[in-house]
Amino acid sequence: MYKNLENYLEEISHYLSGRAEREEILAEIRSHILEKAELEGGIVTEASLEKVLAAYGMPRRVAEKYLDGRPVIAPAFQRYLFRYTGLFFAIHLAFIVLAVVFKKNFIVFPFLFMPRLGIIEAVMYLPTAFLSDFGIVALVLYFITRSGKEIKLPWPRFAPDLDEVKAPDGKTLAARIATLIGAGIMLALTGLAIDLFLRFQTIFFVSFNLKKFRPLLMPEPGRQVSLIVLAMLAAGTIGLFIKLLSLSRRLACWVDATADAIALVLIGLLLRQPYAGLFAVHVSPGLLPKLRFTLTFTLLFVALVVAIDLVANLVRLGRGRWIK
């Protein structure tokens, strides 16, 4: 028994788990290594075995050569992973909107159960919806690949490809200058907002006359909404500075995805704010529902844009890792 040889074989065995012929494979490798060590080193010792083991290769690489090495998703189907995910996510998104607007459960048995969702839950649910669609499409393509059948997957010629989403070029000088200007503006805005908040506990004013201070919102809701907007500004500023200081595209994608996720949560918090008793100034009763509709619609539109950007960033981050 040579400890290093047994450890080496044990490691190969680990990677070959589940294969019926594992013991025979290991016996053959053991026989080969012992014979080589004896013939080339004169005598079998742990030291002479060490050389032979090193020449034989890393255990994982050795084990992989016995495995079929078939891709999880066949190369011909890899493009469809993001095509179909994009398509299913669009349908999923439509059901989410229906569940929010009509305040009802939607069931497409056995594929989808969309419970009645509030606006904040719907916004928070979007990334999960994308990931679940991605997982289902990947699973179906995996089974199609495993079947080995000649299957031509349909896709209309005119349809756009989500997998053609390109990572932004963050390395060009122009892009870096734009980021620098953006970061500067955001820093100034954040600084101004923090200054106003520290002085008046709100950043929303009817008139910007410091001697005759008139807030737009009531003190408590005004404070809450101001804090949410401040958090949005701060997250945006930090994100821009991280991108400015880093040359990594991948990090830039992570920063964008994180900023999008934070923005979605904050938009959700804004949408939860009750309108009753929100304004510190007189708003006519007829105008309030219209104002509420406009603000909600605007915030939902922004949330949709942010969610699409978040999905695009997740695609960029995941694509390199999954399609290999």
Next chain:
Amino acid sequence: MDNELGGLETEMKRGFLQLLVLVLLEKDAYGYAMVRAFRDLGYEVEENTLYPLLRRLEKRGLVRGKWDVSEERPRKFYAVTDEGRSLRDELVGIWNHQDRILKQLINKEKEHVQEP
């Protein structure tokens, strides 16, 4: 350039090694003896590639493996089967045909270079 050559060499070797094994196994041999036989001919084979290849050929019925436990160290001996022999003959024919085409092409190129 070295990487490019290495990759292409690996691709070329993959098929060539199968052919060599089918030719060599006209006589029974075990893995390490095959590695040494190839080395004596000036052909280096990665040991960790040979054994999985033998296993695949065995699964396809092209070679037959049998453990010899009569000696102190058990060894698995392989030999080509009738099916493997017939496939090998066809492969040798393809190899010779490709070799002829390559030589003709190289000779033509040489003539072109010498003409002007």
